[in-house]
Amino acid sequence: MKIPIQKGCAYCLISAALLSCTTMPSVKPQAAAKAKNIIMIIGDGMGPQQVGLLLSYARQAQRGVIVNRTTSLDRMMEQGRLGISMTYTGDTLVTDSAASATQLATGKFACAEMLGLDKDGNPQENIIEKARRLGKSTGLVSDTRITHATPAAFAAHQTHRSQENSIPEDLLATGADVMFSGGLSYWLPEQAGDKNSELHQQLVRLTDNSVGIKSSRKDAKNLLTVAQQKGYMLAFNKVQLDQATGKTLGLFAESGMANGIVETQNRGDARHVQPTLKEMSVQALEILDRNEQGFFLMIESGQIDWAAHRNDTGLLLHEMLRFNDTLNAVLDWAENRQDTLIIVTADHETGGFGFSYSGVNIPKPYSLPGAAFADGTLFQPNFNFGNPEVLDKIYAQQLSYHDIFSLFDKLPKDQQTPLKLTELVNRYTEFKITEAQSVKILATEANPFYRAGHISLGEKTVPKIEVNGAFFVYQKENRENLLAQAVAVSQQVVWATGTHTSTPVFVFVKGEEQAMRPFAKILHPTRLGQLMIDALR
Ligand code: MG
Ligand code: ZN
Numbered sequence: 001m002k003i004p005i006q007k008g009c010a011y012c013l014i015s016a017a018l019l020s021c022t023t024m025p026s027v028k029p030q031a032a033a034k035a036k037n038i039i040m041i042i043g044d045g046m047g048p049q050q051v052g053l054l055l056s057y058a059r060q061a062q063r064g065v066i067v068n069r070t071t072s073l074d075r076m077m078e079q080g081r082l083g084i085s086m087t088y089t090g091d092t093l094v095t096d097s098a099a100s101a102t103q104l105a106t107g108k109f110a111c112a113e114m115l116g117l118d119k120d121g122n123p124q125e126n127i128i129e130k131a132r133r134l135g136k137s138t139g140l141v142s143d144t145r146i147t148h149a150t151p152a153a154f155a156a157h158q159t160h161r162s163q164e165n166s167i168p169e170d171l172l173a174t175g176a177d178v179m180f181s182g183g184l185s186y187w188l189p190e191q192a193g194d195k196n197s198e199l200h201q202q203l204v205r206l207t208d209n210s211v212g213i214k215s216s217r218k219d220a221k222n223l224l225t226v227a228q229q230k231g232y233m234l235a236f237n238k239v240q241l242d243q244a245t246g247k248t249l250g251l252f253a254e255s256g257m258a259n260g261i262v263e264t265q266n267r268g269d270a271r272h273v274q275p276t277l278k279e280m281s282v283q284a285l286e287i288l289d290r291n292e293q294g295f296f297l298m299i300e301s302g303q304i305d306w307a308a309h310r311n312d313t314g315l316l317l318h319e320m321l322r323f324n325d326t327l328n329a330v331l332d333w334a335e336n337r338q339d340t341l342i343i344v345t346a347d348h349e350t351g352g353f354g355f356s357y358s359g360v361n362i363p364k365p366y367s368l369p370g371a372a373f374a375d376g377t378l379f380q381p382n383f384n385f386g387n388p389e390v391l392d393k394i395y396a397q398q399l400s401y402h403d404i405f406s407l408f409d410k411l412p413k414d415q416q417t418p419l420k421l422t423e424l425v426n427r428y429t430e431f432k433i434t435e436a437q438s439v440k441i442l443a444t445e446a447n448p449f450y451r452a453g454h455i456s457l458g459e460k461t462v463p464k465i466e467v468n469g470a471f472f473v474y475q476k477e478n479r480e481n482l483l484a485q486a487v488a489v490s491q492q493v494v495w496a497t498g499t500h501t502s503t504p505v506f507v508f509v510k511g512e513e514q515a516m517r518p519f520a521k522i523l524h525p526t527r528l529g530q531l532m533i534d535a536l537r
Contacts, residue, residue, distance in 0.1 A: 033515035034537035035341035036294035038127075039285075039330055040104070043323050044097055044150055045305030047349025047503045053313075054320040056355065061391035065321070072327035076344060076508040081520040083507035085528055087348040090119030094502050097305065098161040100347030100525055101153030102126075105298075107530035115149065115167070116157035123157040127296055127533050128176050134536055137291040138176040139284045143257045143277040143322065144302035145183025146171065150347065154298050165216065168223045172230055178287050178297075180241070180280040182253030185216040187223040210237035210273050212254040224249075238275040241283050248287065250280065259303055259400050260318030267325075277301060278326045285333050294339070296536065301326060307400070308350035310477050311484030311495040314397025314429060316353065334510075341511035341535055343519065345528065349503035352496025357385045360489050386492035393430035394491065401480040404428055418442055431487035441486060444478040472498035 043050065051073065058066040058074075089099040090109030102110040102117065106124040110117060118124050128138045140151045147167040152158070156170035164186050171179060184207075192199050193215045199222075203213045206224075224234060227249045235241045235250035244250065252274050258266065266272040275283075281299050288295035301323035307315035327344060334340045365378035373379060399407075404424050408416060418438035426432045433441075472481050481498050488494060507528060509519040518531050 033512065033517070033535060035511055035515050035535050036339035036537055037289075037296075037337075037341070038532060038535060039297045039299065039334070039340065039342045040532065041299045041301065041323075041327055041330065041342070041344045042101070042104070042150060043304050043320075043344070043346045044144075044300060044302040045308045045348065045350030045500070046301070046320075046323065046346035047353075047501070047505050049349060049351075049353045049503070050304055050308065050316065050320060050346075051506060052355075053317055053353070054324060056388075057317060057320075057391050057395065060388040061395065062389065063392050063395075065395070066324070072324045072331060073344070073508060075328070075331050076342070076510050080342075080508055080510035081516045083509065083519045083521050083523050083528075084504050085345060085507050085523040085525060086504050087346075087502060087525060094500050095348050096149065096161070096500065097347050098149035098153050101150045103525035104345075104347070104529040104532070105154045107526050107533050109526055113149075113161050114159060115153050115161055115163075116155075116170075117159065121159070126154055126174075127529070127536070128155050128174055128298075130533055131296040131536055132175065135291075135293040136536070137178075137288040137293070137295040139178035139288050139295065139297040140171075140176050140181070140300075141178070141277070141280045141284050141297070142181040142300035142302050143263075143280075144181060144300065144306075145186070145253065145256055146179050146181035146251065147183045147186045148181075148256075148302065150300045150302055151179075151181060151298065165218070169226075172223065172226055175230065177247045177295075178244075178250075178284045180235075180248070180250040180252070180275075180284060182251065182255055182257040184211050184236070184251040185214045185254050187227075187251060188213065188215040188217065189220045189222045190215050190217050191220065192222075206234070207236035208240070210240075211252065214254055216255075237273045238279060241275050241280065244283060244287060246287065250275075252280075256303070256306070259315060259402075260307065260320075260322045261315055261397060261400055261403075263322050264318050276325070277322055278329045281326050282329050282333065285330070294537065299326060299330070305350045308353060309474065309498055310401055310480040311351055311353075311498065312401040312480060313353070313484070313491055313493050314394050315400040315402075316351075317391075317394050318397075331510075338512055341515050341532075342509070343528070343532060344506075344508040346505035347525070348500045349505060350500050351498070352494075352501050352503075354494055355386055355492050356494045357383045358489060358492065359383055384492075390490075390492050396430045397428065399428040401483055402477075404483075405479055425483065429487075431490045433483070433486050437486040441479055441482040444475075444482065471496075474498060 058069045058071045087095045087100055089095045089112050092112055096112050098115050099110040099112045105126040108118040108124045111119050131138050142151045147164040149161040152167045155174040156167045168187050191197050192203055200213055232247050232249040235244050235248055241250055258274055263276050288297055304319040307319045362384050365380035368379045408421055418435050421438040422433055422435050484495055507519055509516045
């Protein structure tokens with residue numbers, strides 16, 4: 001309820017008098033600390049639990065790949081500050097990425113799934129538009145696709161995140177100098193998909209055959225041409241990215257970019273065609289830093305969320321390693337600079353992930369050398385608190401659950417059996433499943449053999465499985481969620497949901513002391529966004 005303020009009321013007059021006589025002269029209003037450059041890194045779905053997976057792996061994996069067991073977040077905290085942020089929207093407990101990124105980008109409350117609008121539906125200026133007014137350069141980098149909710153919320157104004165065919169025009173109107181991500185198909189006219197068309201052949205040559213040429217549009221608009229008319233150079237692979245020196249639109253995948261496991265495998269291969277998130281970020285920094293007025297850059301490690309929706313722990317670890325690699329590169333770039341504020345946060349947590357102790361496979365009693373056990377008493381906890389050896393096994397996953405099921409779905413229909421799924425899972429992951437478990441995993445509504453409450457699997461017919469109903473909303477991902485449940489005990493992992501939770505997220509900040517201080521609080525994305533907007537000089 002709002003209390004109307006009456007002009008000239010006694011309380012106001014007294015307060016004004018007190019302020020003018022006492023408070024004002026003694027306390028100088030503190031000028032908002034400013035930064036020439038601001039880099040915001042968003043781990044989509046990167047709640048404290050996801051950060052915890054990275055830290056557990058860094059600290060406890062026996063064959064861990066993180067040098068000196070020191071993550072980029074450890075480096076942030078050497079001189080940085082830590083805040084916490086709630087994530088709720090203008091009218092709901094739980095958020096999605098569009099509302100959360102809108103709140104970060106505008107400093108205003110939004111409703112779920114909106115882009116660049118306040119909770120009443122009014123378009124609001126975002127930080128990219130503000131930075132451009134101040135003469136700064138601006139950039140958006142994401143390992144998802146540039147029209148996806150997080151990057152789009154920083155530059156578009158749409159009533160719903162699904163309007164991905166309208167978002168490219170918004171992105172071009174806002175005009176960030178650098179846009180690097182996937183999602184080429186949303187920029188190409190419908191006819192581009194026709195392999196026999198001259199346009200298709202032209203696009204194959206333009207992209208150097210690096211990206212699949214398909215269209216997600218239902219019109220004849222070629223937004224690549226519009227981008228060129230607006231002065232953008234185009235890039236479609238790592239070589240073209242490395243050559244970019246100015247305003248550049250880089251679209252490196254037909255839709256989403258490669259996942260974290262593929263990126264780990266590519267990282268060591270010098271000939272990889274699709275750039276990594278780190279490579280896109282470093283090139284963006286190089287381009288944006290040419291502006292003496294400074295810049296704003298948003299980098300999204302966006303597939304942390306995708307892995308967590310699918311409850312795919314191995315993929316999640318590789319997504320966190322991709323995030324870590326990228327943040328390390330940003331910190332290297334910013335080393336010894338006093339003019340740059342780096343903010344690392346998440347839009348929300350996804351999956352309700354965690355390692356958990358169980359009553360299964362309780363370790364046998366064992367002896368300990370300490371004085372309290374000198375009489376030969378054996379040490380025996382009541383439960384299985386988890387062997388850190390699972391961390392190396394989680395890392396060793398060779399294919400994402402999504403890619404495993406893609407292989408399965410490409411098999412001839414009569415070979416899509418529980419036995420075949422068992423073979424695939426056991427070949428590409430370290431957590432083995434049985435044929436009986438595969439029967440349950442395949443018994444979902446998404447199974448092509450589903451009919452009237454029953455599933456035919458080879459000769460067997462089994463009742464269909466409801467995947468915990470309400471909180472597993474993506475039917476296509478249900479098999480992946482069920483696979484996660486099948487390996488939960490051996491991974492020592494639990495997943496609470498297939499969607500997002502309201503868990504507060506971390507805010508890591510690094511920069512000049514005065515600029516960092518306001519962030520070390522319990523925040524909300526609107527406050528965090530406003531602080532960031534105010535810090536633009
Ligand atoms: Mg996102
Ligand atoms: Zn999500």
